[in-house]
Amino acid sequence: MALQLPREWRWRQERYRLIGGRCRRCGQAFFPHREICPRCLGEDVAKEQFSGRGRVYSYATVYKAPVGFEEYVPYVVALVQLEEGALVAAQLTDVDPTEVQIGMPVECVLRRWRTNGPDGNIIYGYKFRPRLES
């Protein structure tokens, strides 16, 4: 389903700045931000801009894509655990699928997600690419 422009705009904090949240009571970090901590259900939560650095928690290579993503096949999707502790689902980019391993260090970059048809808007957002251990 083609996503509409106001929806894309509404997510700009999460999508372009990687703004998530952290619970002041139990310390849990989460992405995206929400008003109730998913771990302790506390309501004292604060927004936090994440570093974008993390490691691959799990990954999969997609061979059969949903509408709008066919041209990218095969592509790699992952759960990334950020340094702050939160998990994020995202595509990996600039990587050969055979290189990916759980625990591999990655960093957040801005990339094209999809185009809504030849005359539609181009949607950008976060992906993750391999990074060298520092």
Added chain:
Amino acid sequence: MAGSADVFAIGVGQVPVGEHWELSIRDLAVEAGRRALADAGLARVGAVYVGNMLAPTVNGQQHLGALVASWLGQRQAEAVTVEAACGSGGAALRQGYLSIRSGAHEAVLVLGVEKMTDCVNGTTTAALAMAADAEYEAGLGLSFVAINALLMRRYMYEFGVPRQAFARFAVLAHANALGNPMAMFRKEVSVAEYMRAPFVADPIGLLDSSPMADGAAAVVLASGELARSLGRGQVRVAGSAVATDYLALHDRLDPLDLVAVRVSTARALGQAGLSITDVSFFEPHDAFTVMAVLCLEACGFAGRGEACALAARGHFDRGGALPICTMGGLKARGHPVGATGVYQAVEAVLQLRQEAGACQVQGAKVGLIQNVGGSGATAITHVLVRE
């Protein structure tokens, strides 16, 4: 209006799962519904609960409650659609159960229907991804299969289980489907075929995945009083529970722990006054082999990381300690998503009435059926017992 303490499953009906090019969604629903009503010996019910996930996107049809009820000869009956993604059928069963328990109706029809072949694959794949979080999973290109593949890869890593160990679940489902005339794949598969099959989303291969299919199944539920007066008091719904969790994997503290499955199983068995050791057979939501594994472990039928090893020893085969997927499961009977939870109920009733033919589990007394929406966000568990 006093509620009914007991709820009985007094009639079942199903159509073969498969690609029904000549049948529409309403044709499928009407056929299954008529068969269930005939089996129950009832012409009219007070309400119709339709489980469906994809009709708005794949068939361009909302409002299935009234559509199905009227075409089934139930004009004026109460009727609504119940939606919980791939758990829609089980969710409809739950609503039917509540309706009888509350005393609102003496008899209701629970009907699951899905017509998946009305669109080409990419559209259906995108529609299925709506079970996941649209803003933080599906919108980024994560197919529903890919989300399950993330679970499988992590599982293999955490518990040191090779991919090949999952094959046993596909092999046993296909073996069990051989005796089920309603199953989509009445054909055995081998471990070698499992390993040769192409990837859909690596590590999930074609033989890890349940097939897209058309299908419809229906169950007539009734109060104890009506069931006994009709001489149809053989199968009682002794437990019924739903629990939920975050849609997105990354929102769960431990994605491999299906909390909703664990909680709904405990609630349903608790209502029935039973424990997992009392269960004669289990119909898990084996949409993917990894889901069968995670559900078995969350229910407590296997320790964490141990389900594949138990399967390798024949524990879950028809003659094993806990038969699962007794009529083929989602993998081989087929997975017409919104209908699946009702197929599970139909199959459990047949097992408990000793009418499962070549699929019969000897001495089946307690059946546990479990329908899952998404990758564990909704878990609906029912306990059916032979009276």
